[in-house]
């Protein structure tokens with residue numbers, strides 16, 4: 130059975146225009162995950178476009194109004210949640226991913242929320258493609274205000290068993306891909322006099338993790354990028370920050386064995402894993418002018434699992 134919840138714990142609902150509960154419902158339907166404690170369940174799950182009218186999002190308080198926001202890896206999971214959250218905040222959303230069907234669906238969902246949206250098939254490891262797409266976005270939309278470097282993969286194995294292919298592939302996507310996109314987009318942002326770059330790190334990039342030599346290296350590396358670029362680009366009006374999620378229920382994590390998931394959950398003082406929209410909420414804040422003095426920060430969003 131699909132479930133939905135009215136709002137993330139502590140989330141303030143504002144006045145009406147775009148139906149944000151539909152976003153939550155959609156995310157629950159695609160992930161098939163349980164709602165956080167203290168939330169309501171529906172009788173059934175009639176589909177992703179079901180309108181839940183009692184809770185709405187005010188476009189008049191939209192924090193990303195008119196901002197052109199490029200999100201990589203936005204076909205599913207945290208990237209999709211971020212695309213939908215940004216759409217609900219009034220952004221023009223540019224969805225990039227290697228999955229065409231997911232790109233099309235994400236764009237359709239953003240438009241259903243009333244946002245302007247476009248999608249591009251982009252493999253972040255391919256520099257020529259990244260450059261061509263960034264040029265196209267600049268031509269079509271005139272600017273890029275926010276880049277969310279969200280695309281990422283895992284290929285886990287203990288140090289002694291990890292193959293060079295596993296090592297290289299994860300470095301390619303999670304580190305080189307972030308470098309490609311940031312270098313291409315930074316040029317646009319410098320020319321326009323400002324912007325925001327947000328990088329997906331992880332608690333694994335803060336504390337390491339068993340079986341994740343390659344992944345941990347990339348997520349530590351992304352923090353290095355963040356701190357370096359915040360120094361280099363800050364004087365040009367560009368803020369660079371990272372988010373370090375704990376374990377969030379997305380296809381990447383739900384593929385883990387049930388026993389491992391239960392073990393992870395037991396380490397979280399809040400008693401549950403995170404939901405994609407709880408990371409999207411932080412990206413939206415960091416992307417907005419409300420975070421105008423936050424630069425070079427790494428924000429852990431893990432339910433306190435590292436305490």
Ligand SMILES: NC(=O)c1ccc[n+]([C@@H]2O[C@H](COP(=O)([O-])OP(=O)(O)OC[C@H]3O[C@@H](n4cnc5c(N)ncnc54)[C@H](O)[C@@H]3O)[C@@H](O)[C@H]2O)c1
Nearest residue numbers: 202204205206207252253280281329331374376377379381
């Ligand atoms: N889920 C978690 O618990 C968690 C925790 C910490 C950090 N993160 C990070 O957050 C980001 C998103 O994670 P998620 O759980 O939503 O992952 P996910 O696997 O659900 O989604 C990742 C998306 O990236 C896309 N992608 C993969 N390779 C790509 C490439 N070469 N070019 C463009 N797109 C590509 C995939 O197609 C997919 O749509 C990742 O960087 C991940 O490392 C996730």
